[in-house]
Amino acid sequence: MSAKLSVSGVVFKPEPTQTIGRSERTRAEILDAAFRFLWSHSFRDMTVDKLMGLTSISRPSFYNYFADTHELMESLLAILESDILKGVNPWLCDDGDPVALLHQSLAAEVRICYRCGPFLKAVTDAAGTDARVEAGWYEMLDRFDDAVSERIAADQELGLIESFDPRPLATMLNQVDASMYVRAFGQRPRGRPEPVLEAISRAWISSLYGQKWVASGTSTLFRKQKIVSPEPL
Amino acid sequence: MSAKLSVSGVVFKPEPTQTIGRSERTRAEILDAAFRFLWSHSFRDMTVDKLMGLTSISRPSFYNYFADTHELMESLLAILESDILKGVNPWLCDDGDPVALLHQSLAAEVRICYRCGPFLKAVTDAAGTDARVEAGWYEMLDRFDDAVSERIAADQELGLIESFDPRPLATMLNQVDASMYVRAFGQRPRGRPEPVLEAISRAWISSLYGQKWVASGTSTLFRKQKIVSPEPL
DNA sequence: TTGATTAATTAACATCATGTCAGTATGGTC
DNA sequence: GACCATACTGACATGATGTTAATTAATCAA
Numbered sequence: 145m146s147a148k149l150s151v152s153g154v155v156f157k158p159e160p161t162q163t164i165g166r167s168e169r170t171r172a173e174i175l176d177a178a179f180r181f182l183w184s185h186s187f188r189d190m191t192v193d194k195l196m197g198l199t200s201i202s203r204p205s206f207y208n209y210f211a212d213t214h215e216l217m218e219s220l221l222a223i224l225e226s227d228i229l230k231g232v233n234p235w236l237c238d239d240g241d242p243v244a245l246l247h248q249s250l251a252a253e254v255r256i257c258y259r260c261g262p263f264l265k266a267v268t269d270a271a272g273t274d275a276r277v278e279a280g281w282y283e284m285l286d287r288f289d290d291a292v293s294e295r296i297a298a299d300q301e302l303g304l305i306e307s308f309d310p311r312p313l314a315t316m317l318n319q320v321d322a323s324m325y326v327r328a329f330g331q332r333p334r335g336r337p338e339p340v341l342e343a344i345s346r347a348w349i350s351s352l353y354g355q356k357w358v359a360s361g362t363s364t365l366f367r368k369q370k371i372v373s374p375e376p377l
Numbered sequence: 378m379s380a381k382l383s384v385s386g387v388v389f390k391p392e393p394t395q396t397i398g399r400s401e402r403t404r405a406e407i408l409d410a411a412f413r414f415l416w417s418h419s420f421r422d423m424t425v426d427k428l429m430g431l432t433s434i435s436r437p438s439f440y441n442y443f444a445d446t447h448e449l450m451e452s453l454l455a456i457l458e459s460d461i462l463k464g465v466n467p468w469l470c471d472d473g474d475p476v477a478l479l480h481q482s483l484a485a486e487v488r489i490c491y492r493c494g495p496f497l498k499a500v501t502d503a504a505g506t507d508a509r510v511e512a513g514w515y516e517m518l519d520r521f522d523d524a525v526s527e528r529i530a531a532d533q534e535l536g537l538i539e540s541f542d543p544r545p546l547a548t549m550l551n552q553v554d555a556s557m558y559v560r561a562f563g564q565r566p567r568g569r570p571e572p573v574l575e576a577i578s579r580a581w582i583s584s585l586y587g588q589k590w591v592a593s594g595t596s597t598l599f600r601k602q603k604i605v606s607p608e609p610l
Numbered sequence: 611t612t613g614a615t616t617a618a619t620t621a622a623c624a625t626c627a628t629g630t631c632a633g634t635a636t637g638g639t640c
Numbered sequence: 641g642a643c644c645a646t647a648c649t650g651a652c653a654t655g656a657t658g659t660t661a662a663t664t665a666a667t668c669a670a
Contacts, residue, residue, distance in 0.1 A: 167647070188506045191627065202649055207629065272502035273421050282560075312576040319556040320549060327515075327552065343545040350584060399666070400618075424656065435620055440658065 171209045173199050175223075178216055179263065184332070187217070187266040214274035221267050221277070224260055225284050231256045236295055242304055243353055250345050253321065258337040261329025268326055288318045296352065305352055317348055404442045406432050408456075411449055412496065417565070420450070420499040447507035454500050454510070457493055458517050464489045469528055475537055476586055483578050486554065491570040494562025501559055521551045529585065538585055550581055 177198040181190055190213060196203045210216045231252035235245040257264060271278040289311065296310035321344055328335035410431040414423055423446060429436045443449045464485030468478040490497060504511040522544065529543035554577055561568035 170647075186508075188508075192629090193627075201647090204630080204650085205648055208647070212629080269505035272505035275419075275421075312572055313579075316553060316557065316576050316580060319560065320553055323552040323556045324549065339545055343549050346546075347549060347580075347584070351580070403618080425658090426656075434618095437621085437659085438619055441618070445658080 167209075170201060170205070173201065174206065174209055174216070175219065178220060182220075182266045183262055186331070187213075187269040190266075214270055214277050217267055217270040217274075217277050218280050220263060221280055221284065224263055224267065225287075227260065228253060228256055232291075236291055242299060243349060246348060246352070247345055250348060251341055254325075254337050254341040254344065257321075257325040258329050258334065258340075261325060261334050262332065264322075265326050265330030268322075268330075285315075285318055285322065289314045292318060299352075313351060317351065320344065320347055400442075403434060403438070406434065407439065407442055407449070408452065411453060415453075415499045416495055419564070420446075420502040423499075447503055447510050450500055450503040450507075450510050451513050453496060454513055454517065457496060457500065458520075460493065461486060461489055465524075469524055475532060476582060479581060479585070480578055483581060484574055487558075487570050487574040487577065490554075490558040491562050491567065491573075494558060494567050495565065497555075498559050498563030501563075518548075518551055518555065522547045525551060532585075546584060550584065553577065553580055 174195070177195055178190070181195055181198060192206050192213060193203055195213075196206050210219070232249045234252070235242070235249035238245055267277065267281060271281045292314035293310045296305060296314060299305045300307055300310065324340055324344060328340050329337070407428070410428055411423070413431060414428055425439050425446060426436050428446075429439055443452070465482045467485070468475070468482035471478055500510065500514060504514045525547035526543045529538060529547060532538045533540050533543070557573055557577060561573050562570075
């Protein structure tokens with residue numbers, strides 16, 4: 145494969161970019177077919193045969209791009225994760241009223257997960273049938289747990305949240321979200337997003353900032369950048 | 378099958394109990410093998426062949442008792458549900474300090490689910506691959522939701538819990554429990570049950586009776602049988 | 611105990627999805 | 641237009657599933 149590279153000392157194109165566009169296009173076509181299929185069918189009904197029937201390509205070609213359907217689901221999961229992360233940024237990163245920011249982030253999360261509910265469902269179904277997808281799913285949840293824990297700890301240092309180990313609560317809250325999205329939005333016709341946002345919002349705000357803020361969605365709290373290592377006395 | 382029953386007017390044994398013990402025993406042996414298998418392997422690795430290899434019976438005999446592995450999982454789910462229901466009785470039915478009873482019920486639930494964690498995991502995995510198991514799983518959750526909603530509504534009437542629609546909260550709390558059990562106890566080595574009980578307990582008590590009772594696990598509240606339809610004035 | 615009857619069991623088969631491979635076609639670059 | 645790597649395909653081997661027809665074993669009546 146790399147036998148000819150030693151002819152001259154200088155190699156201009158160790159990865160010939162020659163036909164790279166073609167295979168990228170094919171891969172995208174398969175992923176697209178998967179999205180179209182999973183929008184209206186569940187993962188358990190997806191065979192390689194049916195999937196490739198939605199493309200202009202033959203079944204064996206599938207295996208040039210993915211080892212099996214589970215590897216396909218891993219790619220799909222990566223796409224979903226990056227989509228969701230975009231929406232959740234406000235509470236995680238911005239300064240300002242934490243209750244309002246949290247509400248805003250949750251609203252964005254619900255909106256996104258409403259749109260991709262059937263795909264989330266497909267990934268969790270796939271996780272049940274394959275160890276690697278399962279690991280990927282839990283690793284994603286762990287990353288969310290990390291981020292939320294960090295955010296809680298920061299607000300605890302600012303005195304906005306009372307002191308306790310943030311990790312178990314973060315895990316639980318994220319788990320709530322994931323379960324609700326899958327259950328409510330996983331199969332069409334999907335449930336309405338409003339009650340889901342209402343319930344999730346209540347859970348997060350009441351367990352973090354106290355029940356008094358639940359109804360309003362805004363507070364008189366304010367988050368300012370904490371001064372790291374102030375001058376010693 | 379029922380052709381001979383019309384000979385005399387009286388039929389003593391419409392279902393001949395003749396060899397009923399034998400088939401019951403075989404069925405039980407298969408279920409037992411399933412429990413043994415799923416204790417140390419995941420559902421995705423369970424084939425009819427491997428399963429029946431753990432019994433003294435041949436593979437095709439499996440199909441005399443179950444249409445497929447999913448139907449087996451439905452039977453298994455029914456066993457789990459009745460097991461769990463036993464433990465949760467106190468808070469659902471008894472009178473007394475509601476916070477203490479709730480804590481007691483949750484502790485029992487955690488204990489039971491710790492013991493059958495791998496089986497819960499197996500059922501949820503199976504739910505992802507089969508529509509009927511999935512329906513069965515959600516129906517079970519619905520029944521729990523009903524019971525909890527009813528309990529909450531009753532305590533609301535007694536003024537122990539503030540007024541709001543109990544169903545979404547009940548759904549969420551049950552969902553939390555189920556997810557935590559599967560995640561923490563689903564694969565061996567299982568996570569420790571104590572932190573799980575701690576986190577779940579906190580979520581239930583704080584969202585129902587208020588954060589002040591979280592740490593203690595007991596309260597000065599007391600639940601007495603509500604008088605149904607008292608005499609009109 | 612014995613034979614009749616029915617249930618339980620099995621060996622062998624047909625089906626289906628999977629994943630692989632050797633050979634063919636194609637598109638991009640010179 | 642010719643070459644080359646890459647992408648694609650038809651045909652095959654494998655493994656699990658679920659069925660059927662034939663065999664075996666257990667129960668009960670006499």
